[in-house]
Amino acid sequence: MLNELDISAIIVTIKLALLSTAILILIGTPLAWWLSQTKFKFKVVFEAIIALPLILPPTVLGFYLLVTLGSNGPIGKLLESLGGSSIAFTFSGLVVGSVIYSLPFVVQPLQNSFSSIGRQSMEVAATLGASKLDRFFTVAVPLARSGFITAAVLGFAHTVGEFGVVLMIGGNIPGETGVLSIAIYDHVEAMEYGQAHLLAGGLLITSFLMLIFVYIFNRHFSIMRSRG
Amino acid sequence: MIECKTKIKLEGFTLDAQFSIPDKGITVVFGASGSGKTTLLRAIAGLEKSDKGYLKVGDSVWQKGNHFVPTHKRQIGYVFQGAALFDHLDVRDNLGYAIKRTNGLSKDFIGSIYTLLDIKALLNRTTSQLSGGEKQRVAIARALLANPKILLLDEPLSALDLKRKNEILPYLDTLHNQLDIPILYVTHSQDETSRLADHIMLIEGGKIIGNGPVNDMLTRFDMPMSHSSDAISIIDARVMNREPEFNLMHLEFSGGQFIVPDNGLSIESLVRIRVAARDVSLTKKKQIDTSILNIFPAVVEEIVPEGKAQVMVRLSLNGVVLLACLTTKSASMLDLESGLSVFVQVKSVAILS
Numbered sequence: 001m002l003n004e005l006d007i008s009a010i011i012v013t014i015k016l017a018l019l020s021t022a023i024l025i026l027i028g029t030p031l032a033w034w035l036s037q038t039k040f041k042f043k044v045v046f047e048a049i050i051a052l053p054l055i056l057p058p059t060v061l062g063f064y065l066l067v068t069l070g071s072n073g074p075i076g077k078l079l080e081s082l083g084g085s086s087i088a089f090t091f092s093g094l095v096v097g098s099v100i101y102s103l104p105f106v107v108q109p110l111q112n113s114f115s116s117i118g119r120q121s122m123e124v125a126a127t128l129g130a131s132k133l134d135r136f137f138t139v140a141v142p143l144a145r146s147g148f149i150t151a152a153v154l155g156f157a158h159t160v161g162e163f164g165v166v167l168m169i170g171g172n173i174p175g176e177t178g179v180l181s182i183a184i185y186d187h188v189e190a191m192e193y194g195q196a197h198l199l200a201g202g203l204l205i206t207s208f209l210m211l212i213f214v215y216i217f218n219r220h221f222s223i224m225r226s227r228g
Numbered sequence: 229m230i231e232c233k234t235k236i237k238l239e240g241f242t243l244d245a246q247f248s249i250p251d252k253g254i255t256v257v258f259g260a261s262g263s264g265k266t267t268l269l270r271a272i273a274g275l276e277k278s279d280k281g282y283l284k285v286g287d288s289v290w291q292k293g294n295h296f297v298p299t300h301k302r303q304i305g306y307v308f309q310g311a312a313l314f315d316h317l318d319v320r321d322n323l324g325y326a327i328k329r330t331n332g333l334s335k336d337f338i339g340s341i342y343t344l345l346d347i348k349a350l351l352n353r354t355t356s357q358l359s360g361g362e363k364q365r366v367a368i369a370r371a372l373l374a375n376p377k378i379l380l381l382d383e384p385l386s387a388l389d390l391k392r393k394n395e396i397l398p399y400l401d402t403l404h405n406q407l408d409i410p411i412l413y414v415t416h417s418q419d420e421t422s423r424l425a426d427h428i429m430l431i432e433g434g435k436i437i438g439n440g441p442v443n444d445m446l447t448r449f450d451m452p453m454s455h456s457s458d459a460i461s462i463i464d465a466r467v468m469n470r471e472p473e474f475n476l477m478h479l480e481f482s483g484g485q486f487i488v489p490d491n492g493l494s495i496e497s498l499v500r501i502r503v504a505a506r507d508v509s510l511t512k513k514k515q516i517d518t519s520i521l522n523i524f525p526a527v528v529e530e531i532v533p534e535g536k537a538q539v540m541v542r543l544s545l546n547g548v549v550l551l552a553c554l555t556t557k558s559a560s561m562l563d564l565e566s567g568l569s570v571f572v573q574v575k576s577v578a579i580l581s
Binding site: 120121123124126128129130131132134135138139142143145 | 237273274275299301304306308312314315316325330370371535
């Protein structure tokens with residue numbers, strides 16, 4: 001059965017994924033909106049930077065995060081000079097790493113949804129007296145519903161599944177930075193295949209169910225829309 | 229008055245327009261596709277921005293130099309081509325979107341708009357349960373609920389088939405008769421123009437080439453509409469009496485009386501008559517043994533050649549202008565010249581309202 005470490009790993013993982021997803025939606029929404037609307041010449045540069053985690057080995061990202069966030073790194077030093085401490089090997093560090101690592105999984109579906117709304121609905125809202133912020137929340141967000149669901153589920157699932165970044169910057173401290181994916185690795189290393197099966201299988205089924213949910217929701221949504 | 233001066237550069241196209249039009253009735257913005265009609269409407273709505281421009285509607289200045297009032301602060305009603313209802317809201321909430329954002333709307337006003345466009349039966353439907361014509365009605369109602377100072381209609385009928393068009397046109401007639409605000413109506417359809425326009429503004433290649441009262445614009449020889457093969461004249465008249473024996477009615481205008489089939493309009497109601505230039509012929513003496521009922525005395529004002537074999541003649545019927553398209557041969561046989569008194573025979577007319 002699950003031991004104490006396993007259970008704490010599950011709790012840390014869920015906490016991490018929920019918090020990261022919330023931050024990702026908060027950061028990703030304005031970023032995706034800007035990317036979907038701007039005619040800025042160097043927009044592709046931003047898109048490439050955001051997409052980098054898709055192709056970069058997670059260890060590379062984790063290594064650079066460790067270097068910048070650690071007590072000798074620029075951000076680590078800045079935090080210490082402000083009276084704080086380096087966030088490497090802490091839960092906060094893990095959140096920062098997850099947010100950067102999962103950013104494309106949130107920004108891209110949102111950006112696609114926002115782009116597909118088109119200009120007209122927003123213009124209609126403007127002619128009816130809605131200010132920029134008003135029409136964003138009353139027109140763009142509801143019309144991009146499916147994008148938000150996809151972004152949240154992918155951001156959550158991807159954070160649950162990360163390994164390389166977490167290992168580099170988290171350091172596997174039980175109850176603090178010890179997450180599920182590393183717990184599975186530890187069980188395998190210790191030849192505890194039964195325990196590994198339990199966690200890995202659970203993760204597999206959960207991920208599968210989440211994706212089923214996204215597909216059902218988006219299909220339902222697209223049918224609703226196509227009737228319109 | 230509505231006064232506007234705007235210059236908008238888009239990719240491969242420049243709108244450079246300066247005009248002033250009356251602030252009542254329907255002004256039709258008429259031009260071919262790509263001439264800049266929609267861009268002009270968007271400029272008035274503030275959806276396109278001109279660097280330095282001037283726009284005044286009634287007593288509101290919406291642009292003066294660099295002072296630019298954004299779209300959501302302009303009191304406009306804009307009906308987009310193809311209605312553009314919000315699909316994530318039902319009909320009631322589409323209308324509510326406008327109501328919530330408009331200050332000081334009374335229940336009576338909202339009710340009168342619903343009545344004007346027969347909205348009540350549609351309120352509980354989703355947008356997908358509406359026909360094309362119903363969508364347009366909801367879109368027009370939604371625009372009016374913004375309590376606009378000007379109503380902008382961008383080809384509201386172009387996406388509809390003939391049946392739906394005929395369903396919507398009576399509503400547009402009602403708007404025309406009942407609203408006090410000016411309406412700017414973009415179209416490239418001569419039918420809609422002749423039926424609805426009080427005023428025509430012609431646009432070509434991003435420039436305004438003329439604007440004036442509807443029949444002036446249709447019949448002035450320095451304007452292109454008088455030179456097309458389907459040139460027309462518009463005459464506003466009044467139902468005077470009926471001739472039940474033959475099922476006819478008499479329509480009076482300052483040049484005489486048209487006799488047309490009775491379509492049930494009540495006595496005294498105003499009607500608009502459309503006469504195609506090719507349905508008008510001229511005689512020097514009043515014909516007596518003829519089947520044509522509509523014969524009026526007229527004076528030739530001006531004659532211009534139209535192609536190799538035809539001429540266009542502008543006539544005055546006691547001040548009412550009418551075009552006639554004749555062959556050059558007929559014109560020369562009649563010795564037509566400016567100032568000559570003739571008789572006009574009108575073969576057929578269309579009643580537009």
